[in-house]
Amino acid sequence: MTKRTAAKYKLDRRMGENVFGRPKSPVNKREYGPGQHGQRRKNKLSDFGTQLRAKQKLKGYYGDLTEKQFKRIYAEAARRKGDTGEMLIGLLERRLDAVVYRAKFVPTIWAARQFVNHAHVLVNGKSVNIPSYRVKEGDVIEVRPKSKQLAMVLEAVQLAERDVPDYIEVDHSKMTAKFLRQPGLADVPYPVVMEPNLVVEYYAKNG
Numbered sequence: 001m002t003k004r005t006a007a008k009y010k011l012d013r014r015m016g017e018n019v020f021g022r023p024k025s026p027v028n029k030r031e032y033g034p035g036q037h038g039q040r041r042k043n044k045l046s047d048f049g050t051q052l053r054a055k056q057k058l059k060g061y062y063g064d065l066t067e068k069q070f071k072r073i074y075a076e077a078a079r080r081k082g083d084t085g086e087m088l089i090g091l092l093e094r095r096l097d098a099v100v101y102r103a104k105f106v107p108t109i110w111a112a113r114q115f116v117n118h119a120h121v122l123v124n125g126k127s128v129n130i131p132s133y134r135v136k137e138g139d140v141i142e143v144r145p146k147s148k149q150l151a152m153v154l155e156a157v158q159l160a161e162r163d164v165p166d167y168i169e170v171d172h173s174k175m176t177a178k179f180l181r182q183p184g185l186a187d188v189p190y191p192v193v194m195e196p197n198l199v200v201e202y203y204a205k206n207g
Contacts, residue, residue, distance in 0.1 A: 011060040015053070019061055020108070021161055021191025051202035054195040061190070062092055063109040069132065074203055085196030090182040093167075096121065096141070097131035103170045103177035105143050107156045120147040135179045143175035165189050 011019055018025040045053065059070045077087035092098060100121060101112040113131040115121065121128060122142045123135065135141065143153060157172045164170045167187055169178040185196060 011057075011064070015057050015060075015192075017057075017192045019057060019192055023161060048202075048205075051198045051205070054198035055202050057192070058088075058092075058194055058196065058199055061109070061194070062095070062098060063113050063131075071203070074199065078200075078203075084200045086184045088196045088199065089185045089188060089194070091134070093183050093188060094134050094136075094179070095131065096123065096128060096133040096135055099135050099141055099168065099177065099179055102165055102168050103141065104156050104159060104162070104164055104172070105153055105175065105177070107152065107159060111152065111156075115147075115152075120144050120150075137179060137181055139179045141177045141179065148175045162191075163189060 012022075012025045055070075059065050059067075065073075073091050074084075074088055077091055078084050080087050093102070097109065097112040097116050100106060100115060101109045105121075106112045106115050116131045116133075117129055119127050119129045120143060122144055123133065124140055125142075127144070147153065153175070164177075165183065165187060167179070167181050167183045169180055170176070185194065188194075
């Protein structure tokens with residue numbers, strides 16, 4: 001098992017949920033946490049524990065962003081007008097690696113980060129290799145011509161386990177995606193319940 005696969009499944013087991021909606025997730029078979037004490041009945045989480053868990057789940061879903069990266073995105077969401085939780089989700093979904101993943105150009109968010117890092121992606125015709133690059137409304141994201149026949153790309157397009165959300169317009173015959181608008185929480189096809197309001201509470205109390 002690769003390190004990334006292990007990390008992905010570790011998050012699933014820790015949360016007791018199939019965070020990425022993957023068919024092979026270990027929690028499809030068992031709903032308890034990792035380790036020898038994983039089957040013990042779980043104690044009720046405190047408010048802090050519930051908020052921390054919500055933050056770990058959301059942060060982990062986007063490829064386990066570092067705390068520094070995640071906090072920076074949260075701080076920007078808090079500065080903007082409107083609901084901070086909704087804004088947090090919108091900013092996370094505007095990351096280039098998230099858009100590449102949502103467009104089904106790659107099978108996982110980890111693969112998306114690597115894919116962008118290795119310069120397989122063009123934004124408005126120009127090569128961009130920064131996974132955290134923020135996509136704007138109307139931007140066209142495209143798999144570089146030389147990379148369109150990569151096995152990983154061809155396989156990802158066929159994945160039945162997730163659909164492309166309606167804030168991204170995709171043409172898989174050309175391997176292009178247009179980012180139409182910043183989504184809110186209800187627009188994002190998370191396989192599990194995400195609670196950005198608890199993430200906001202966590203940072204409000206714990207800075």
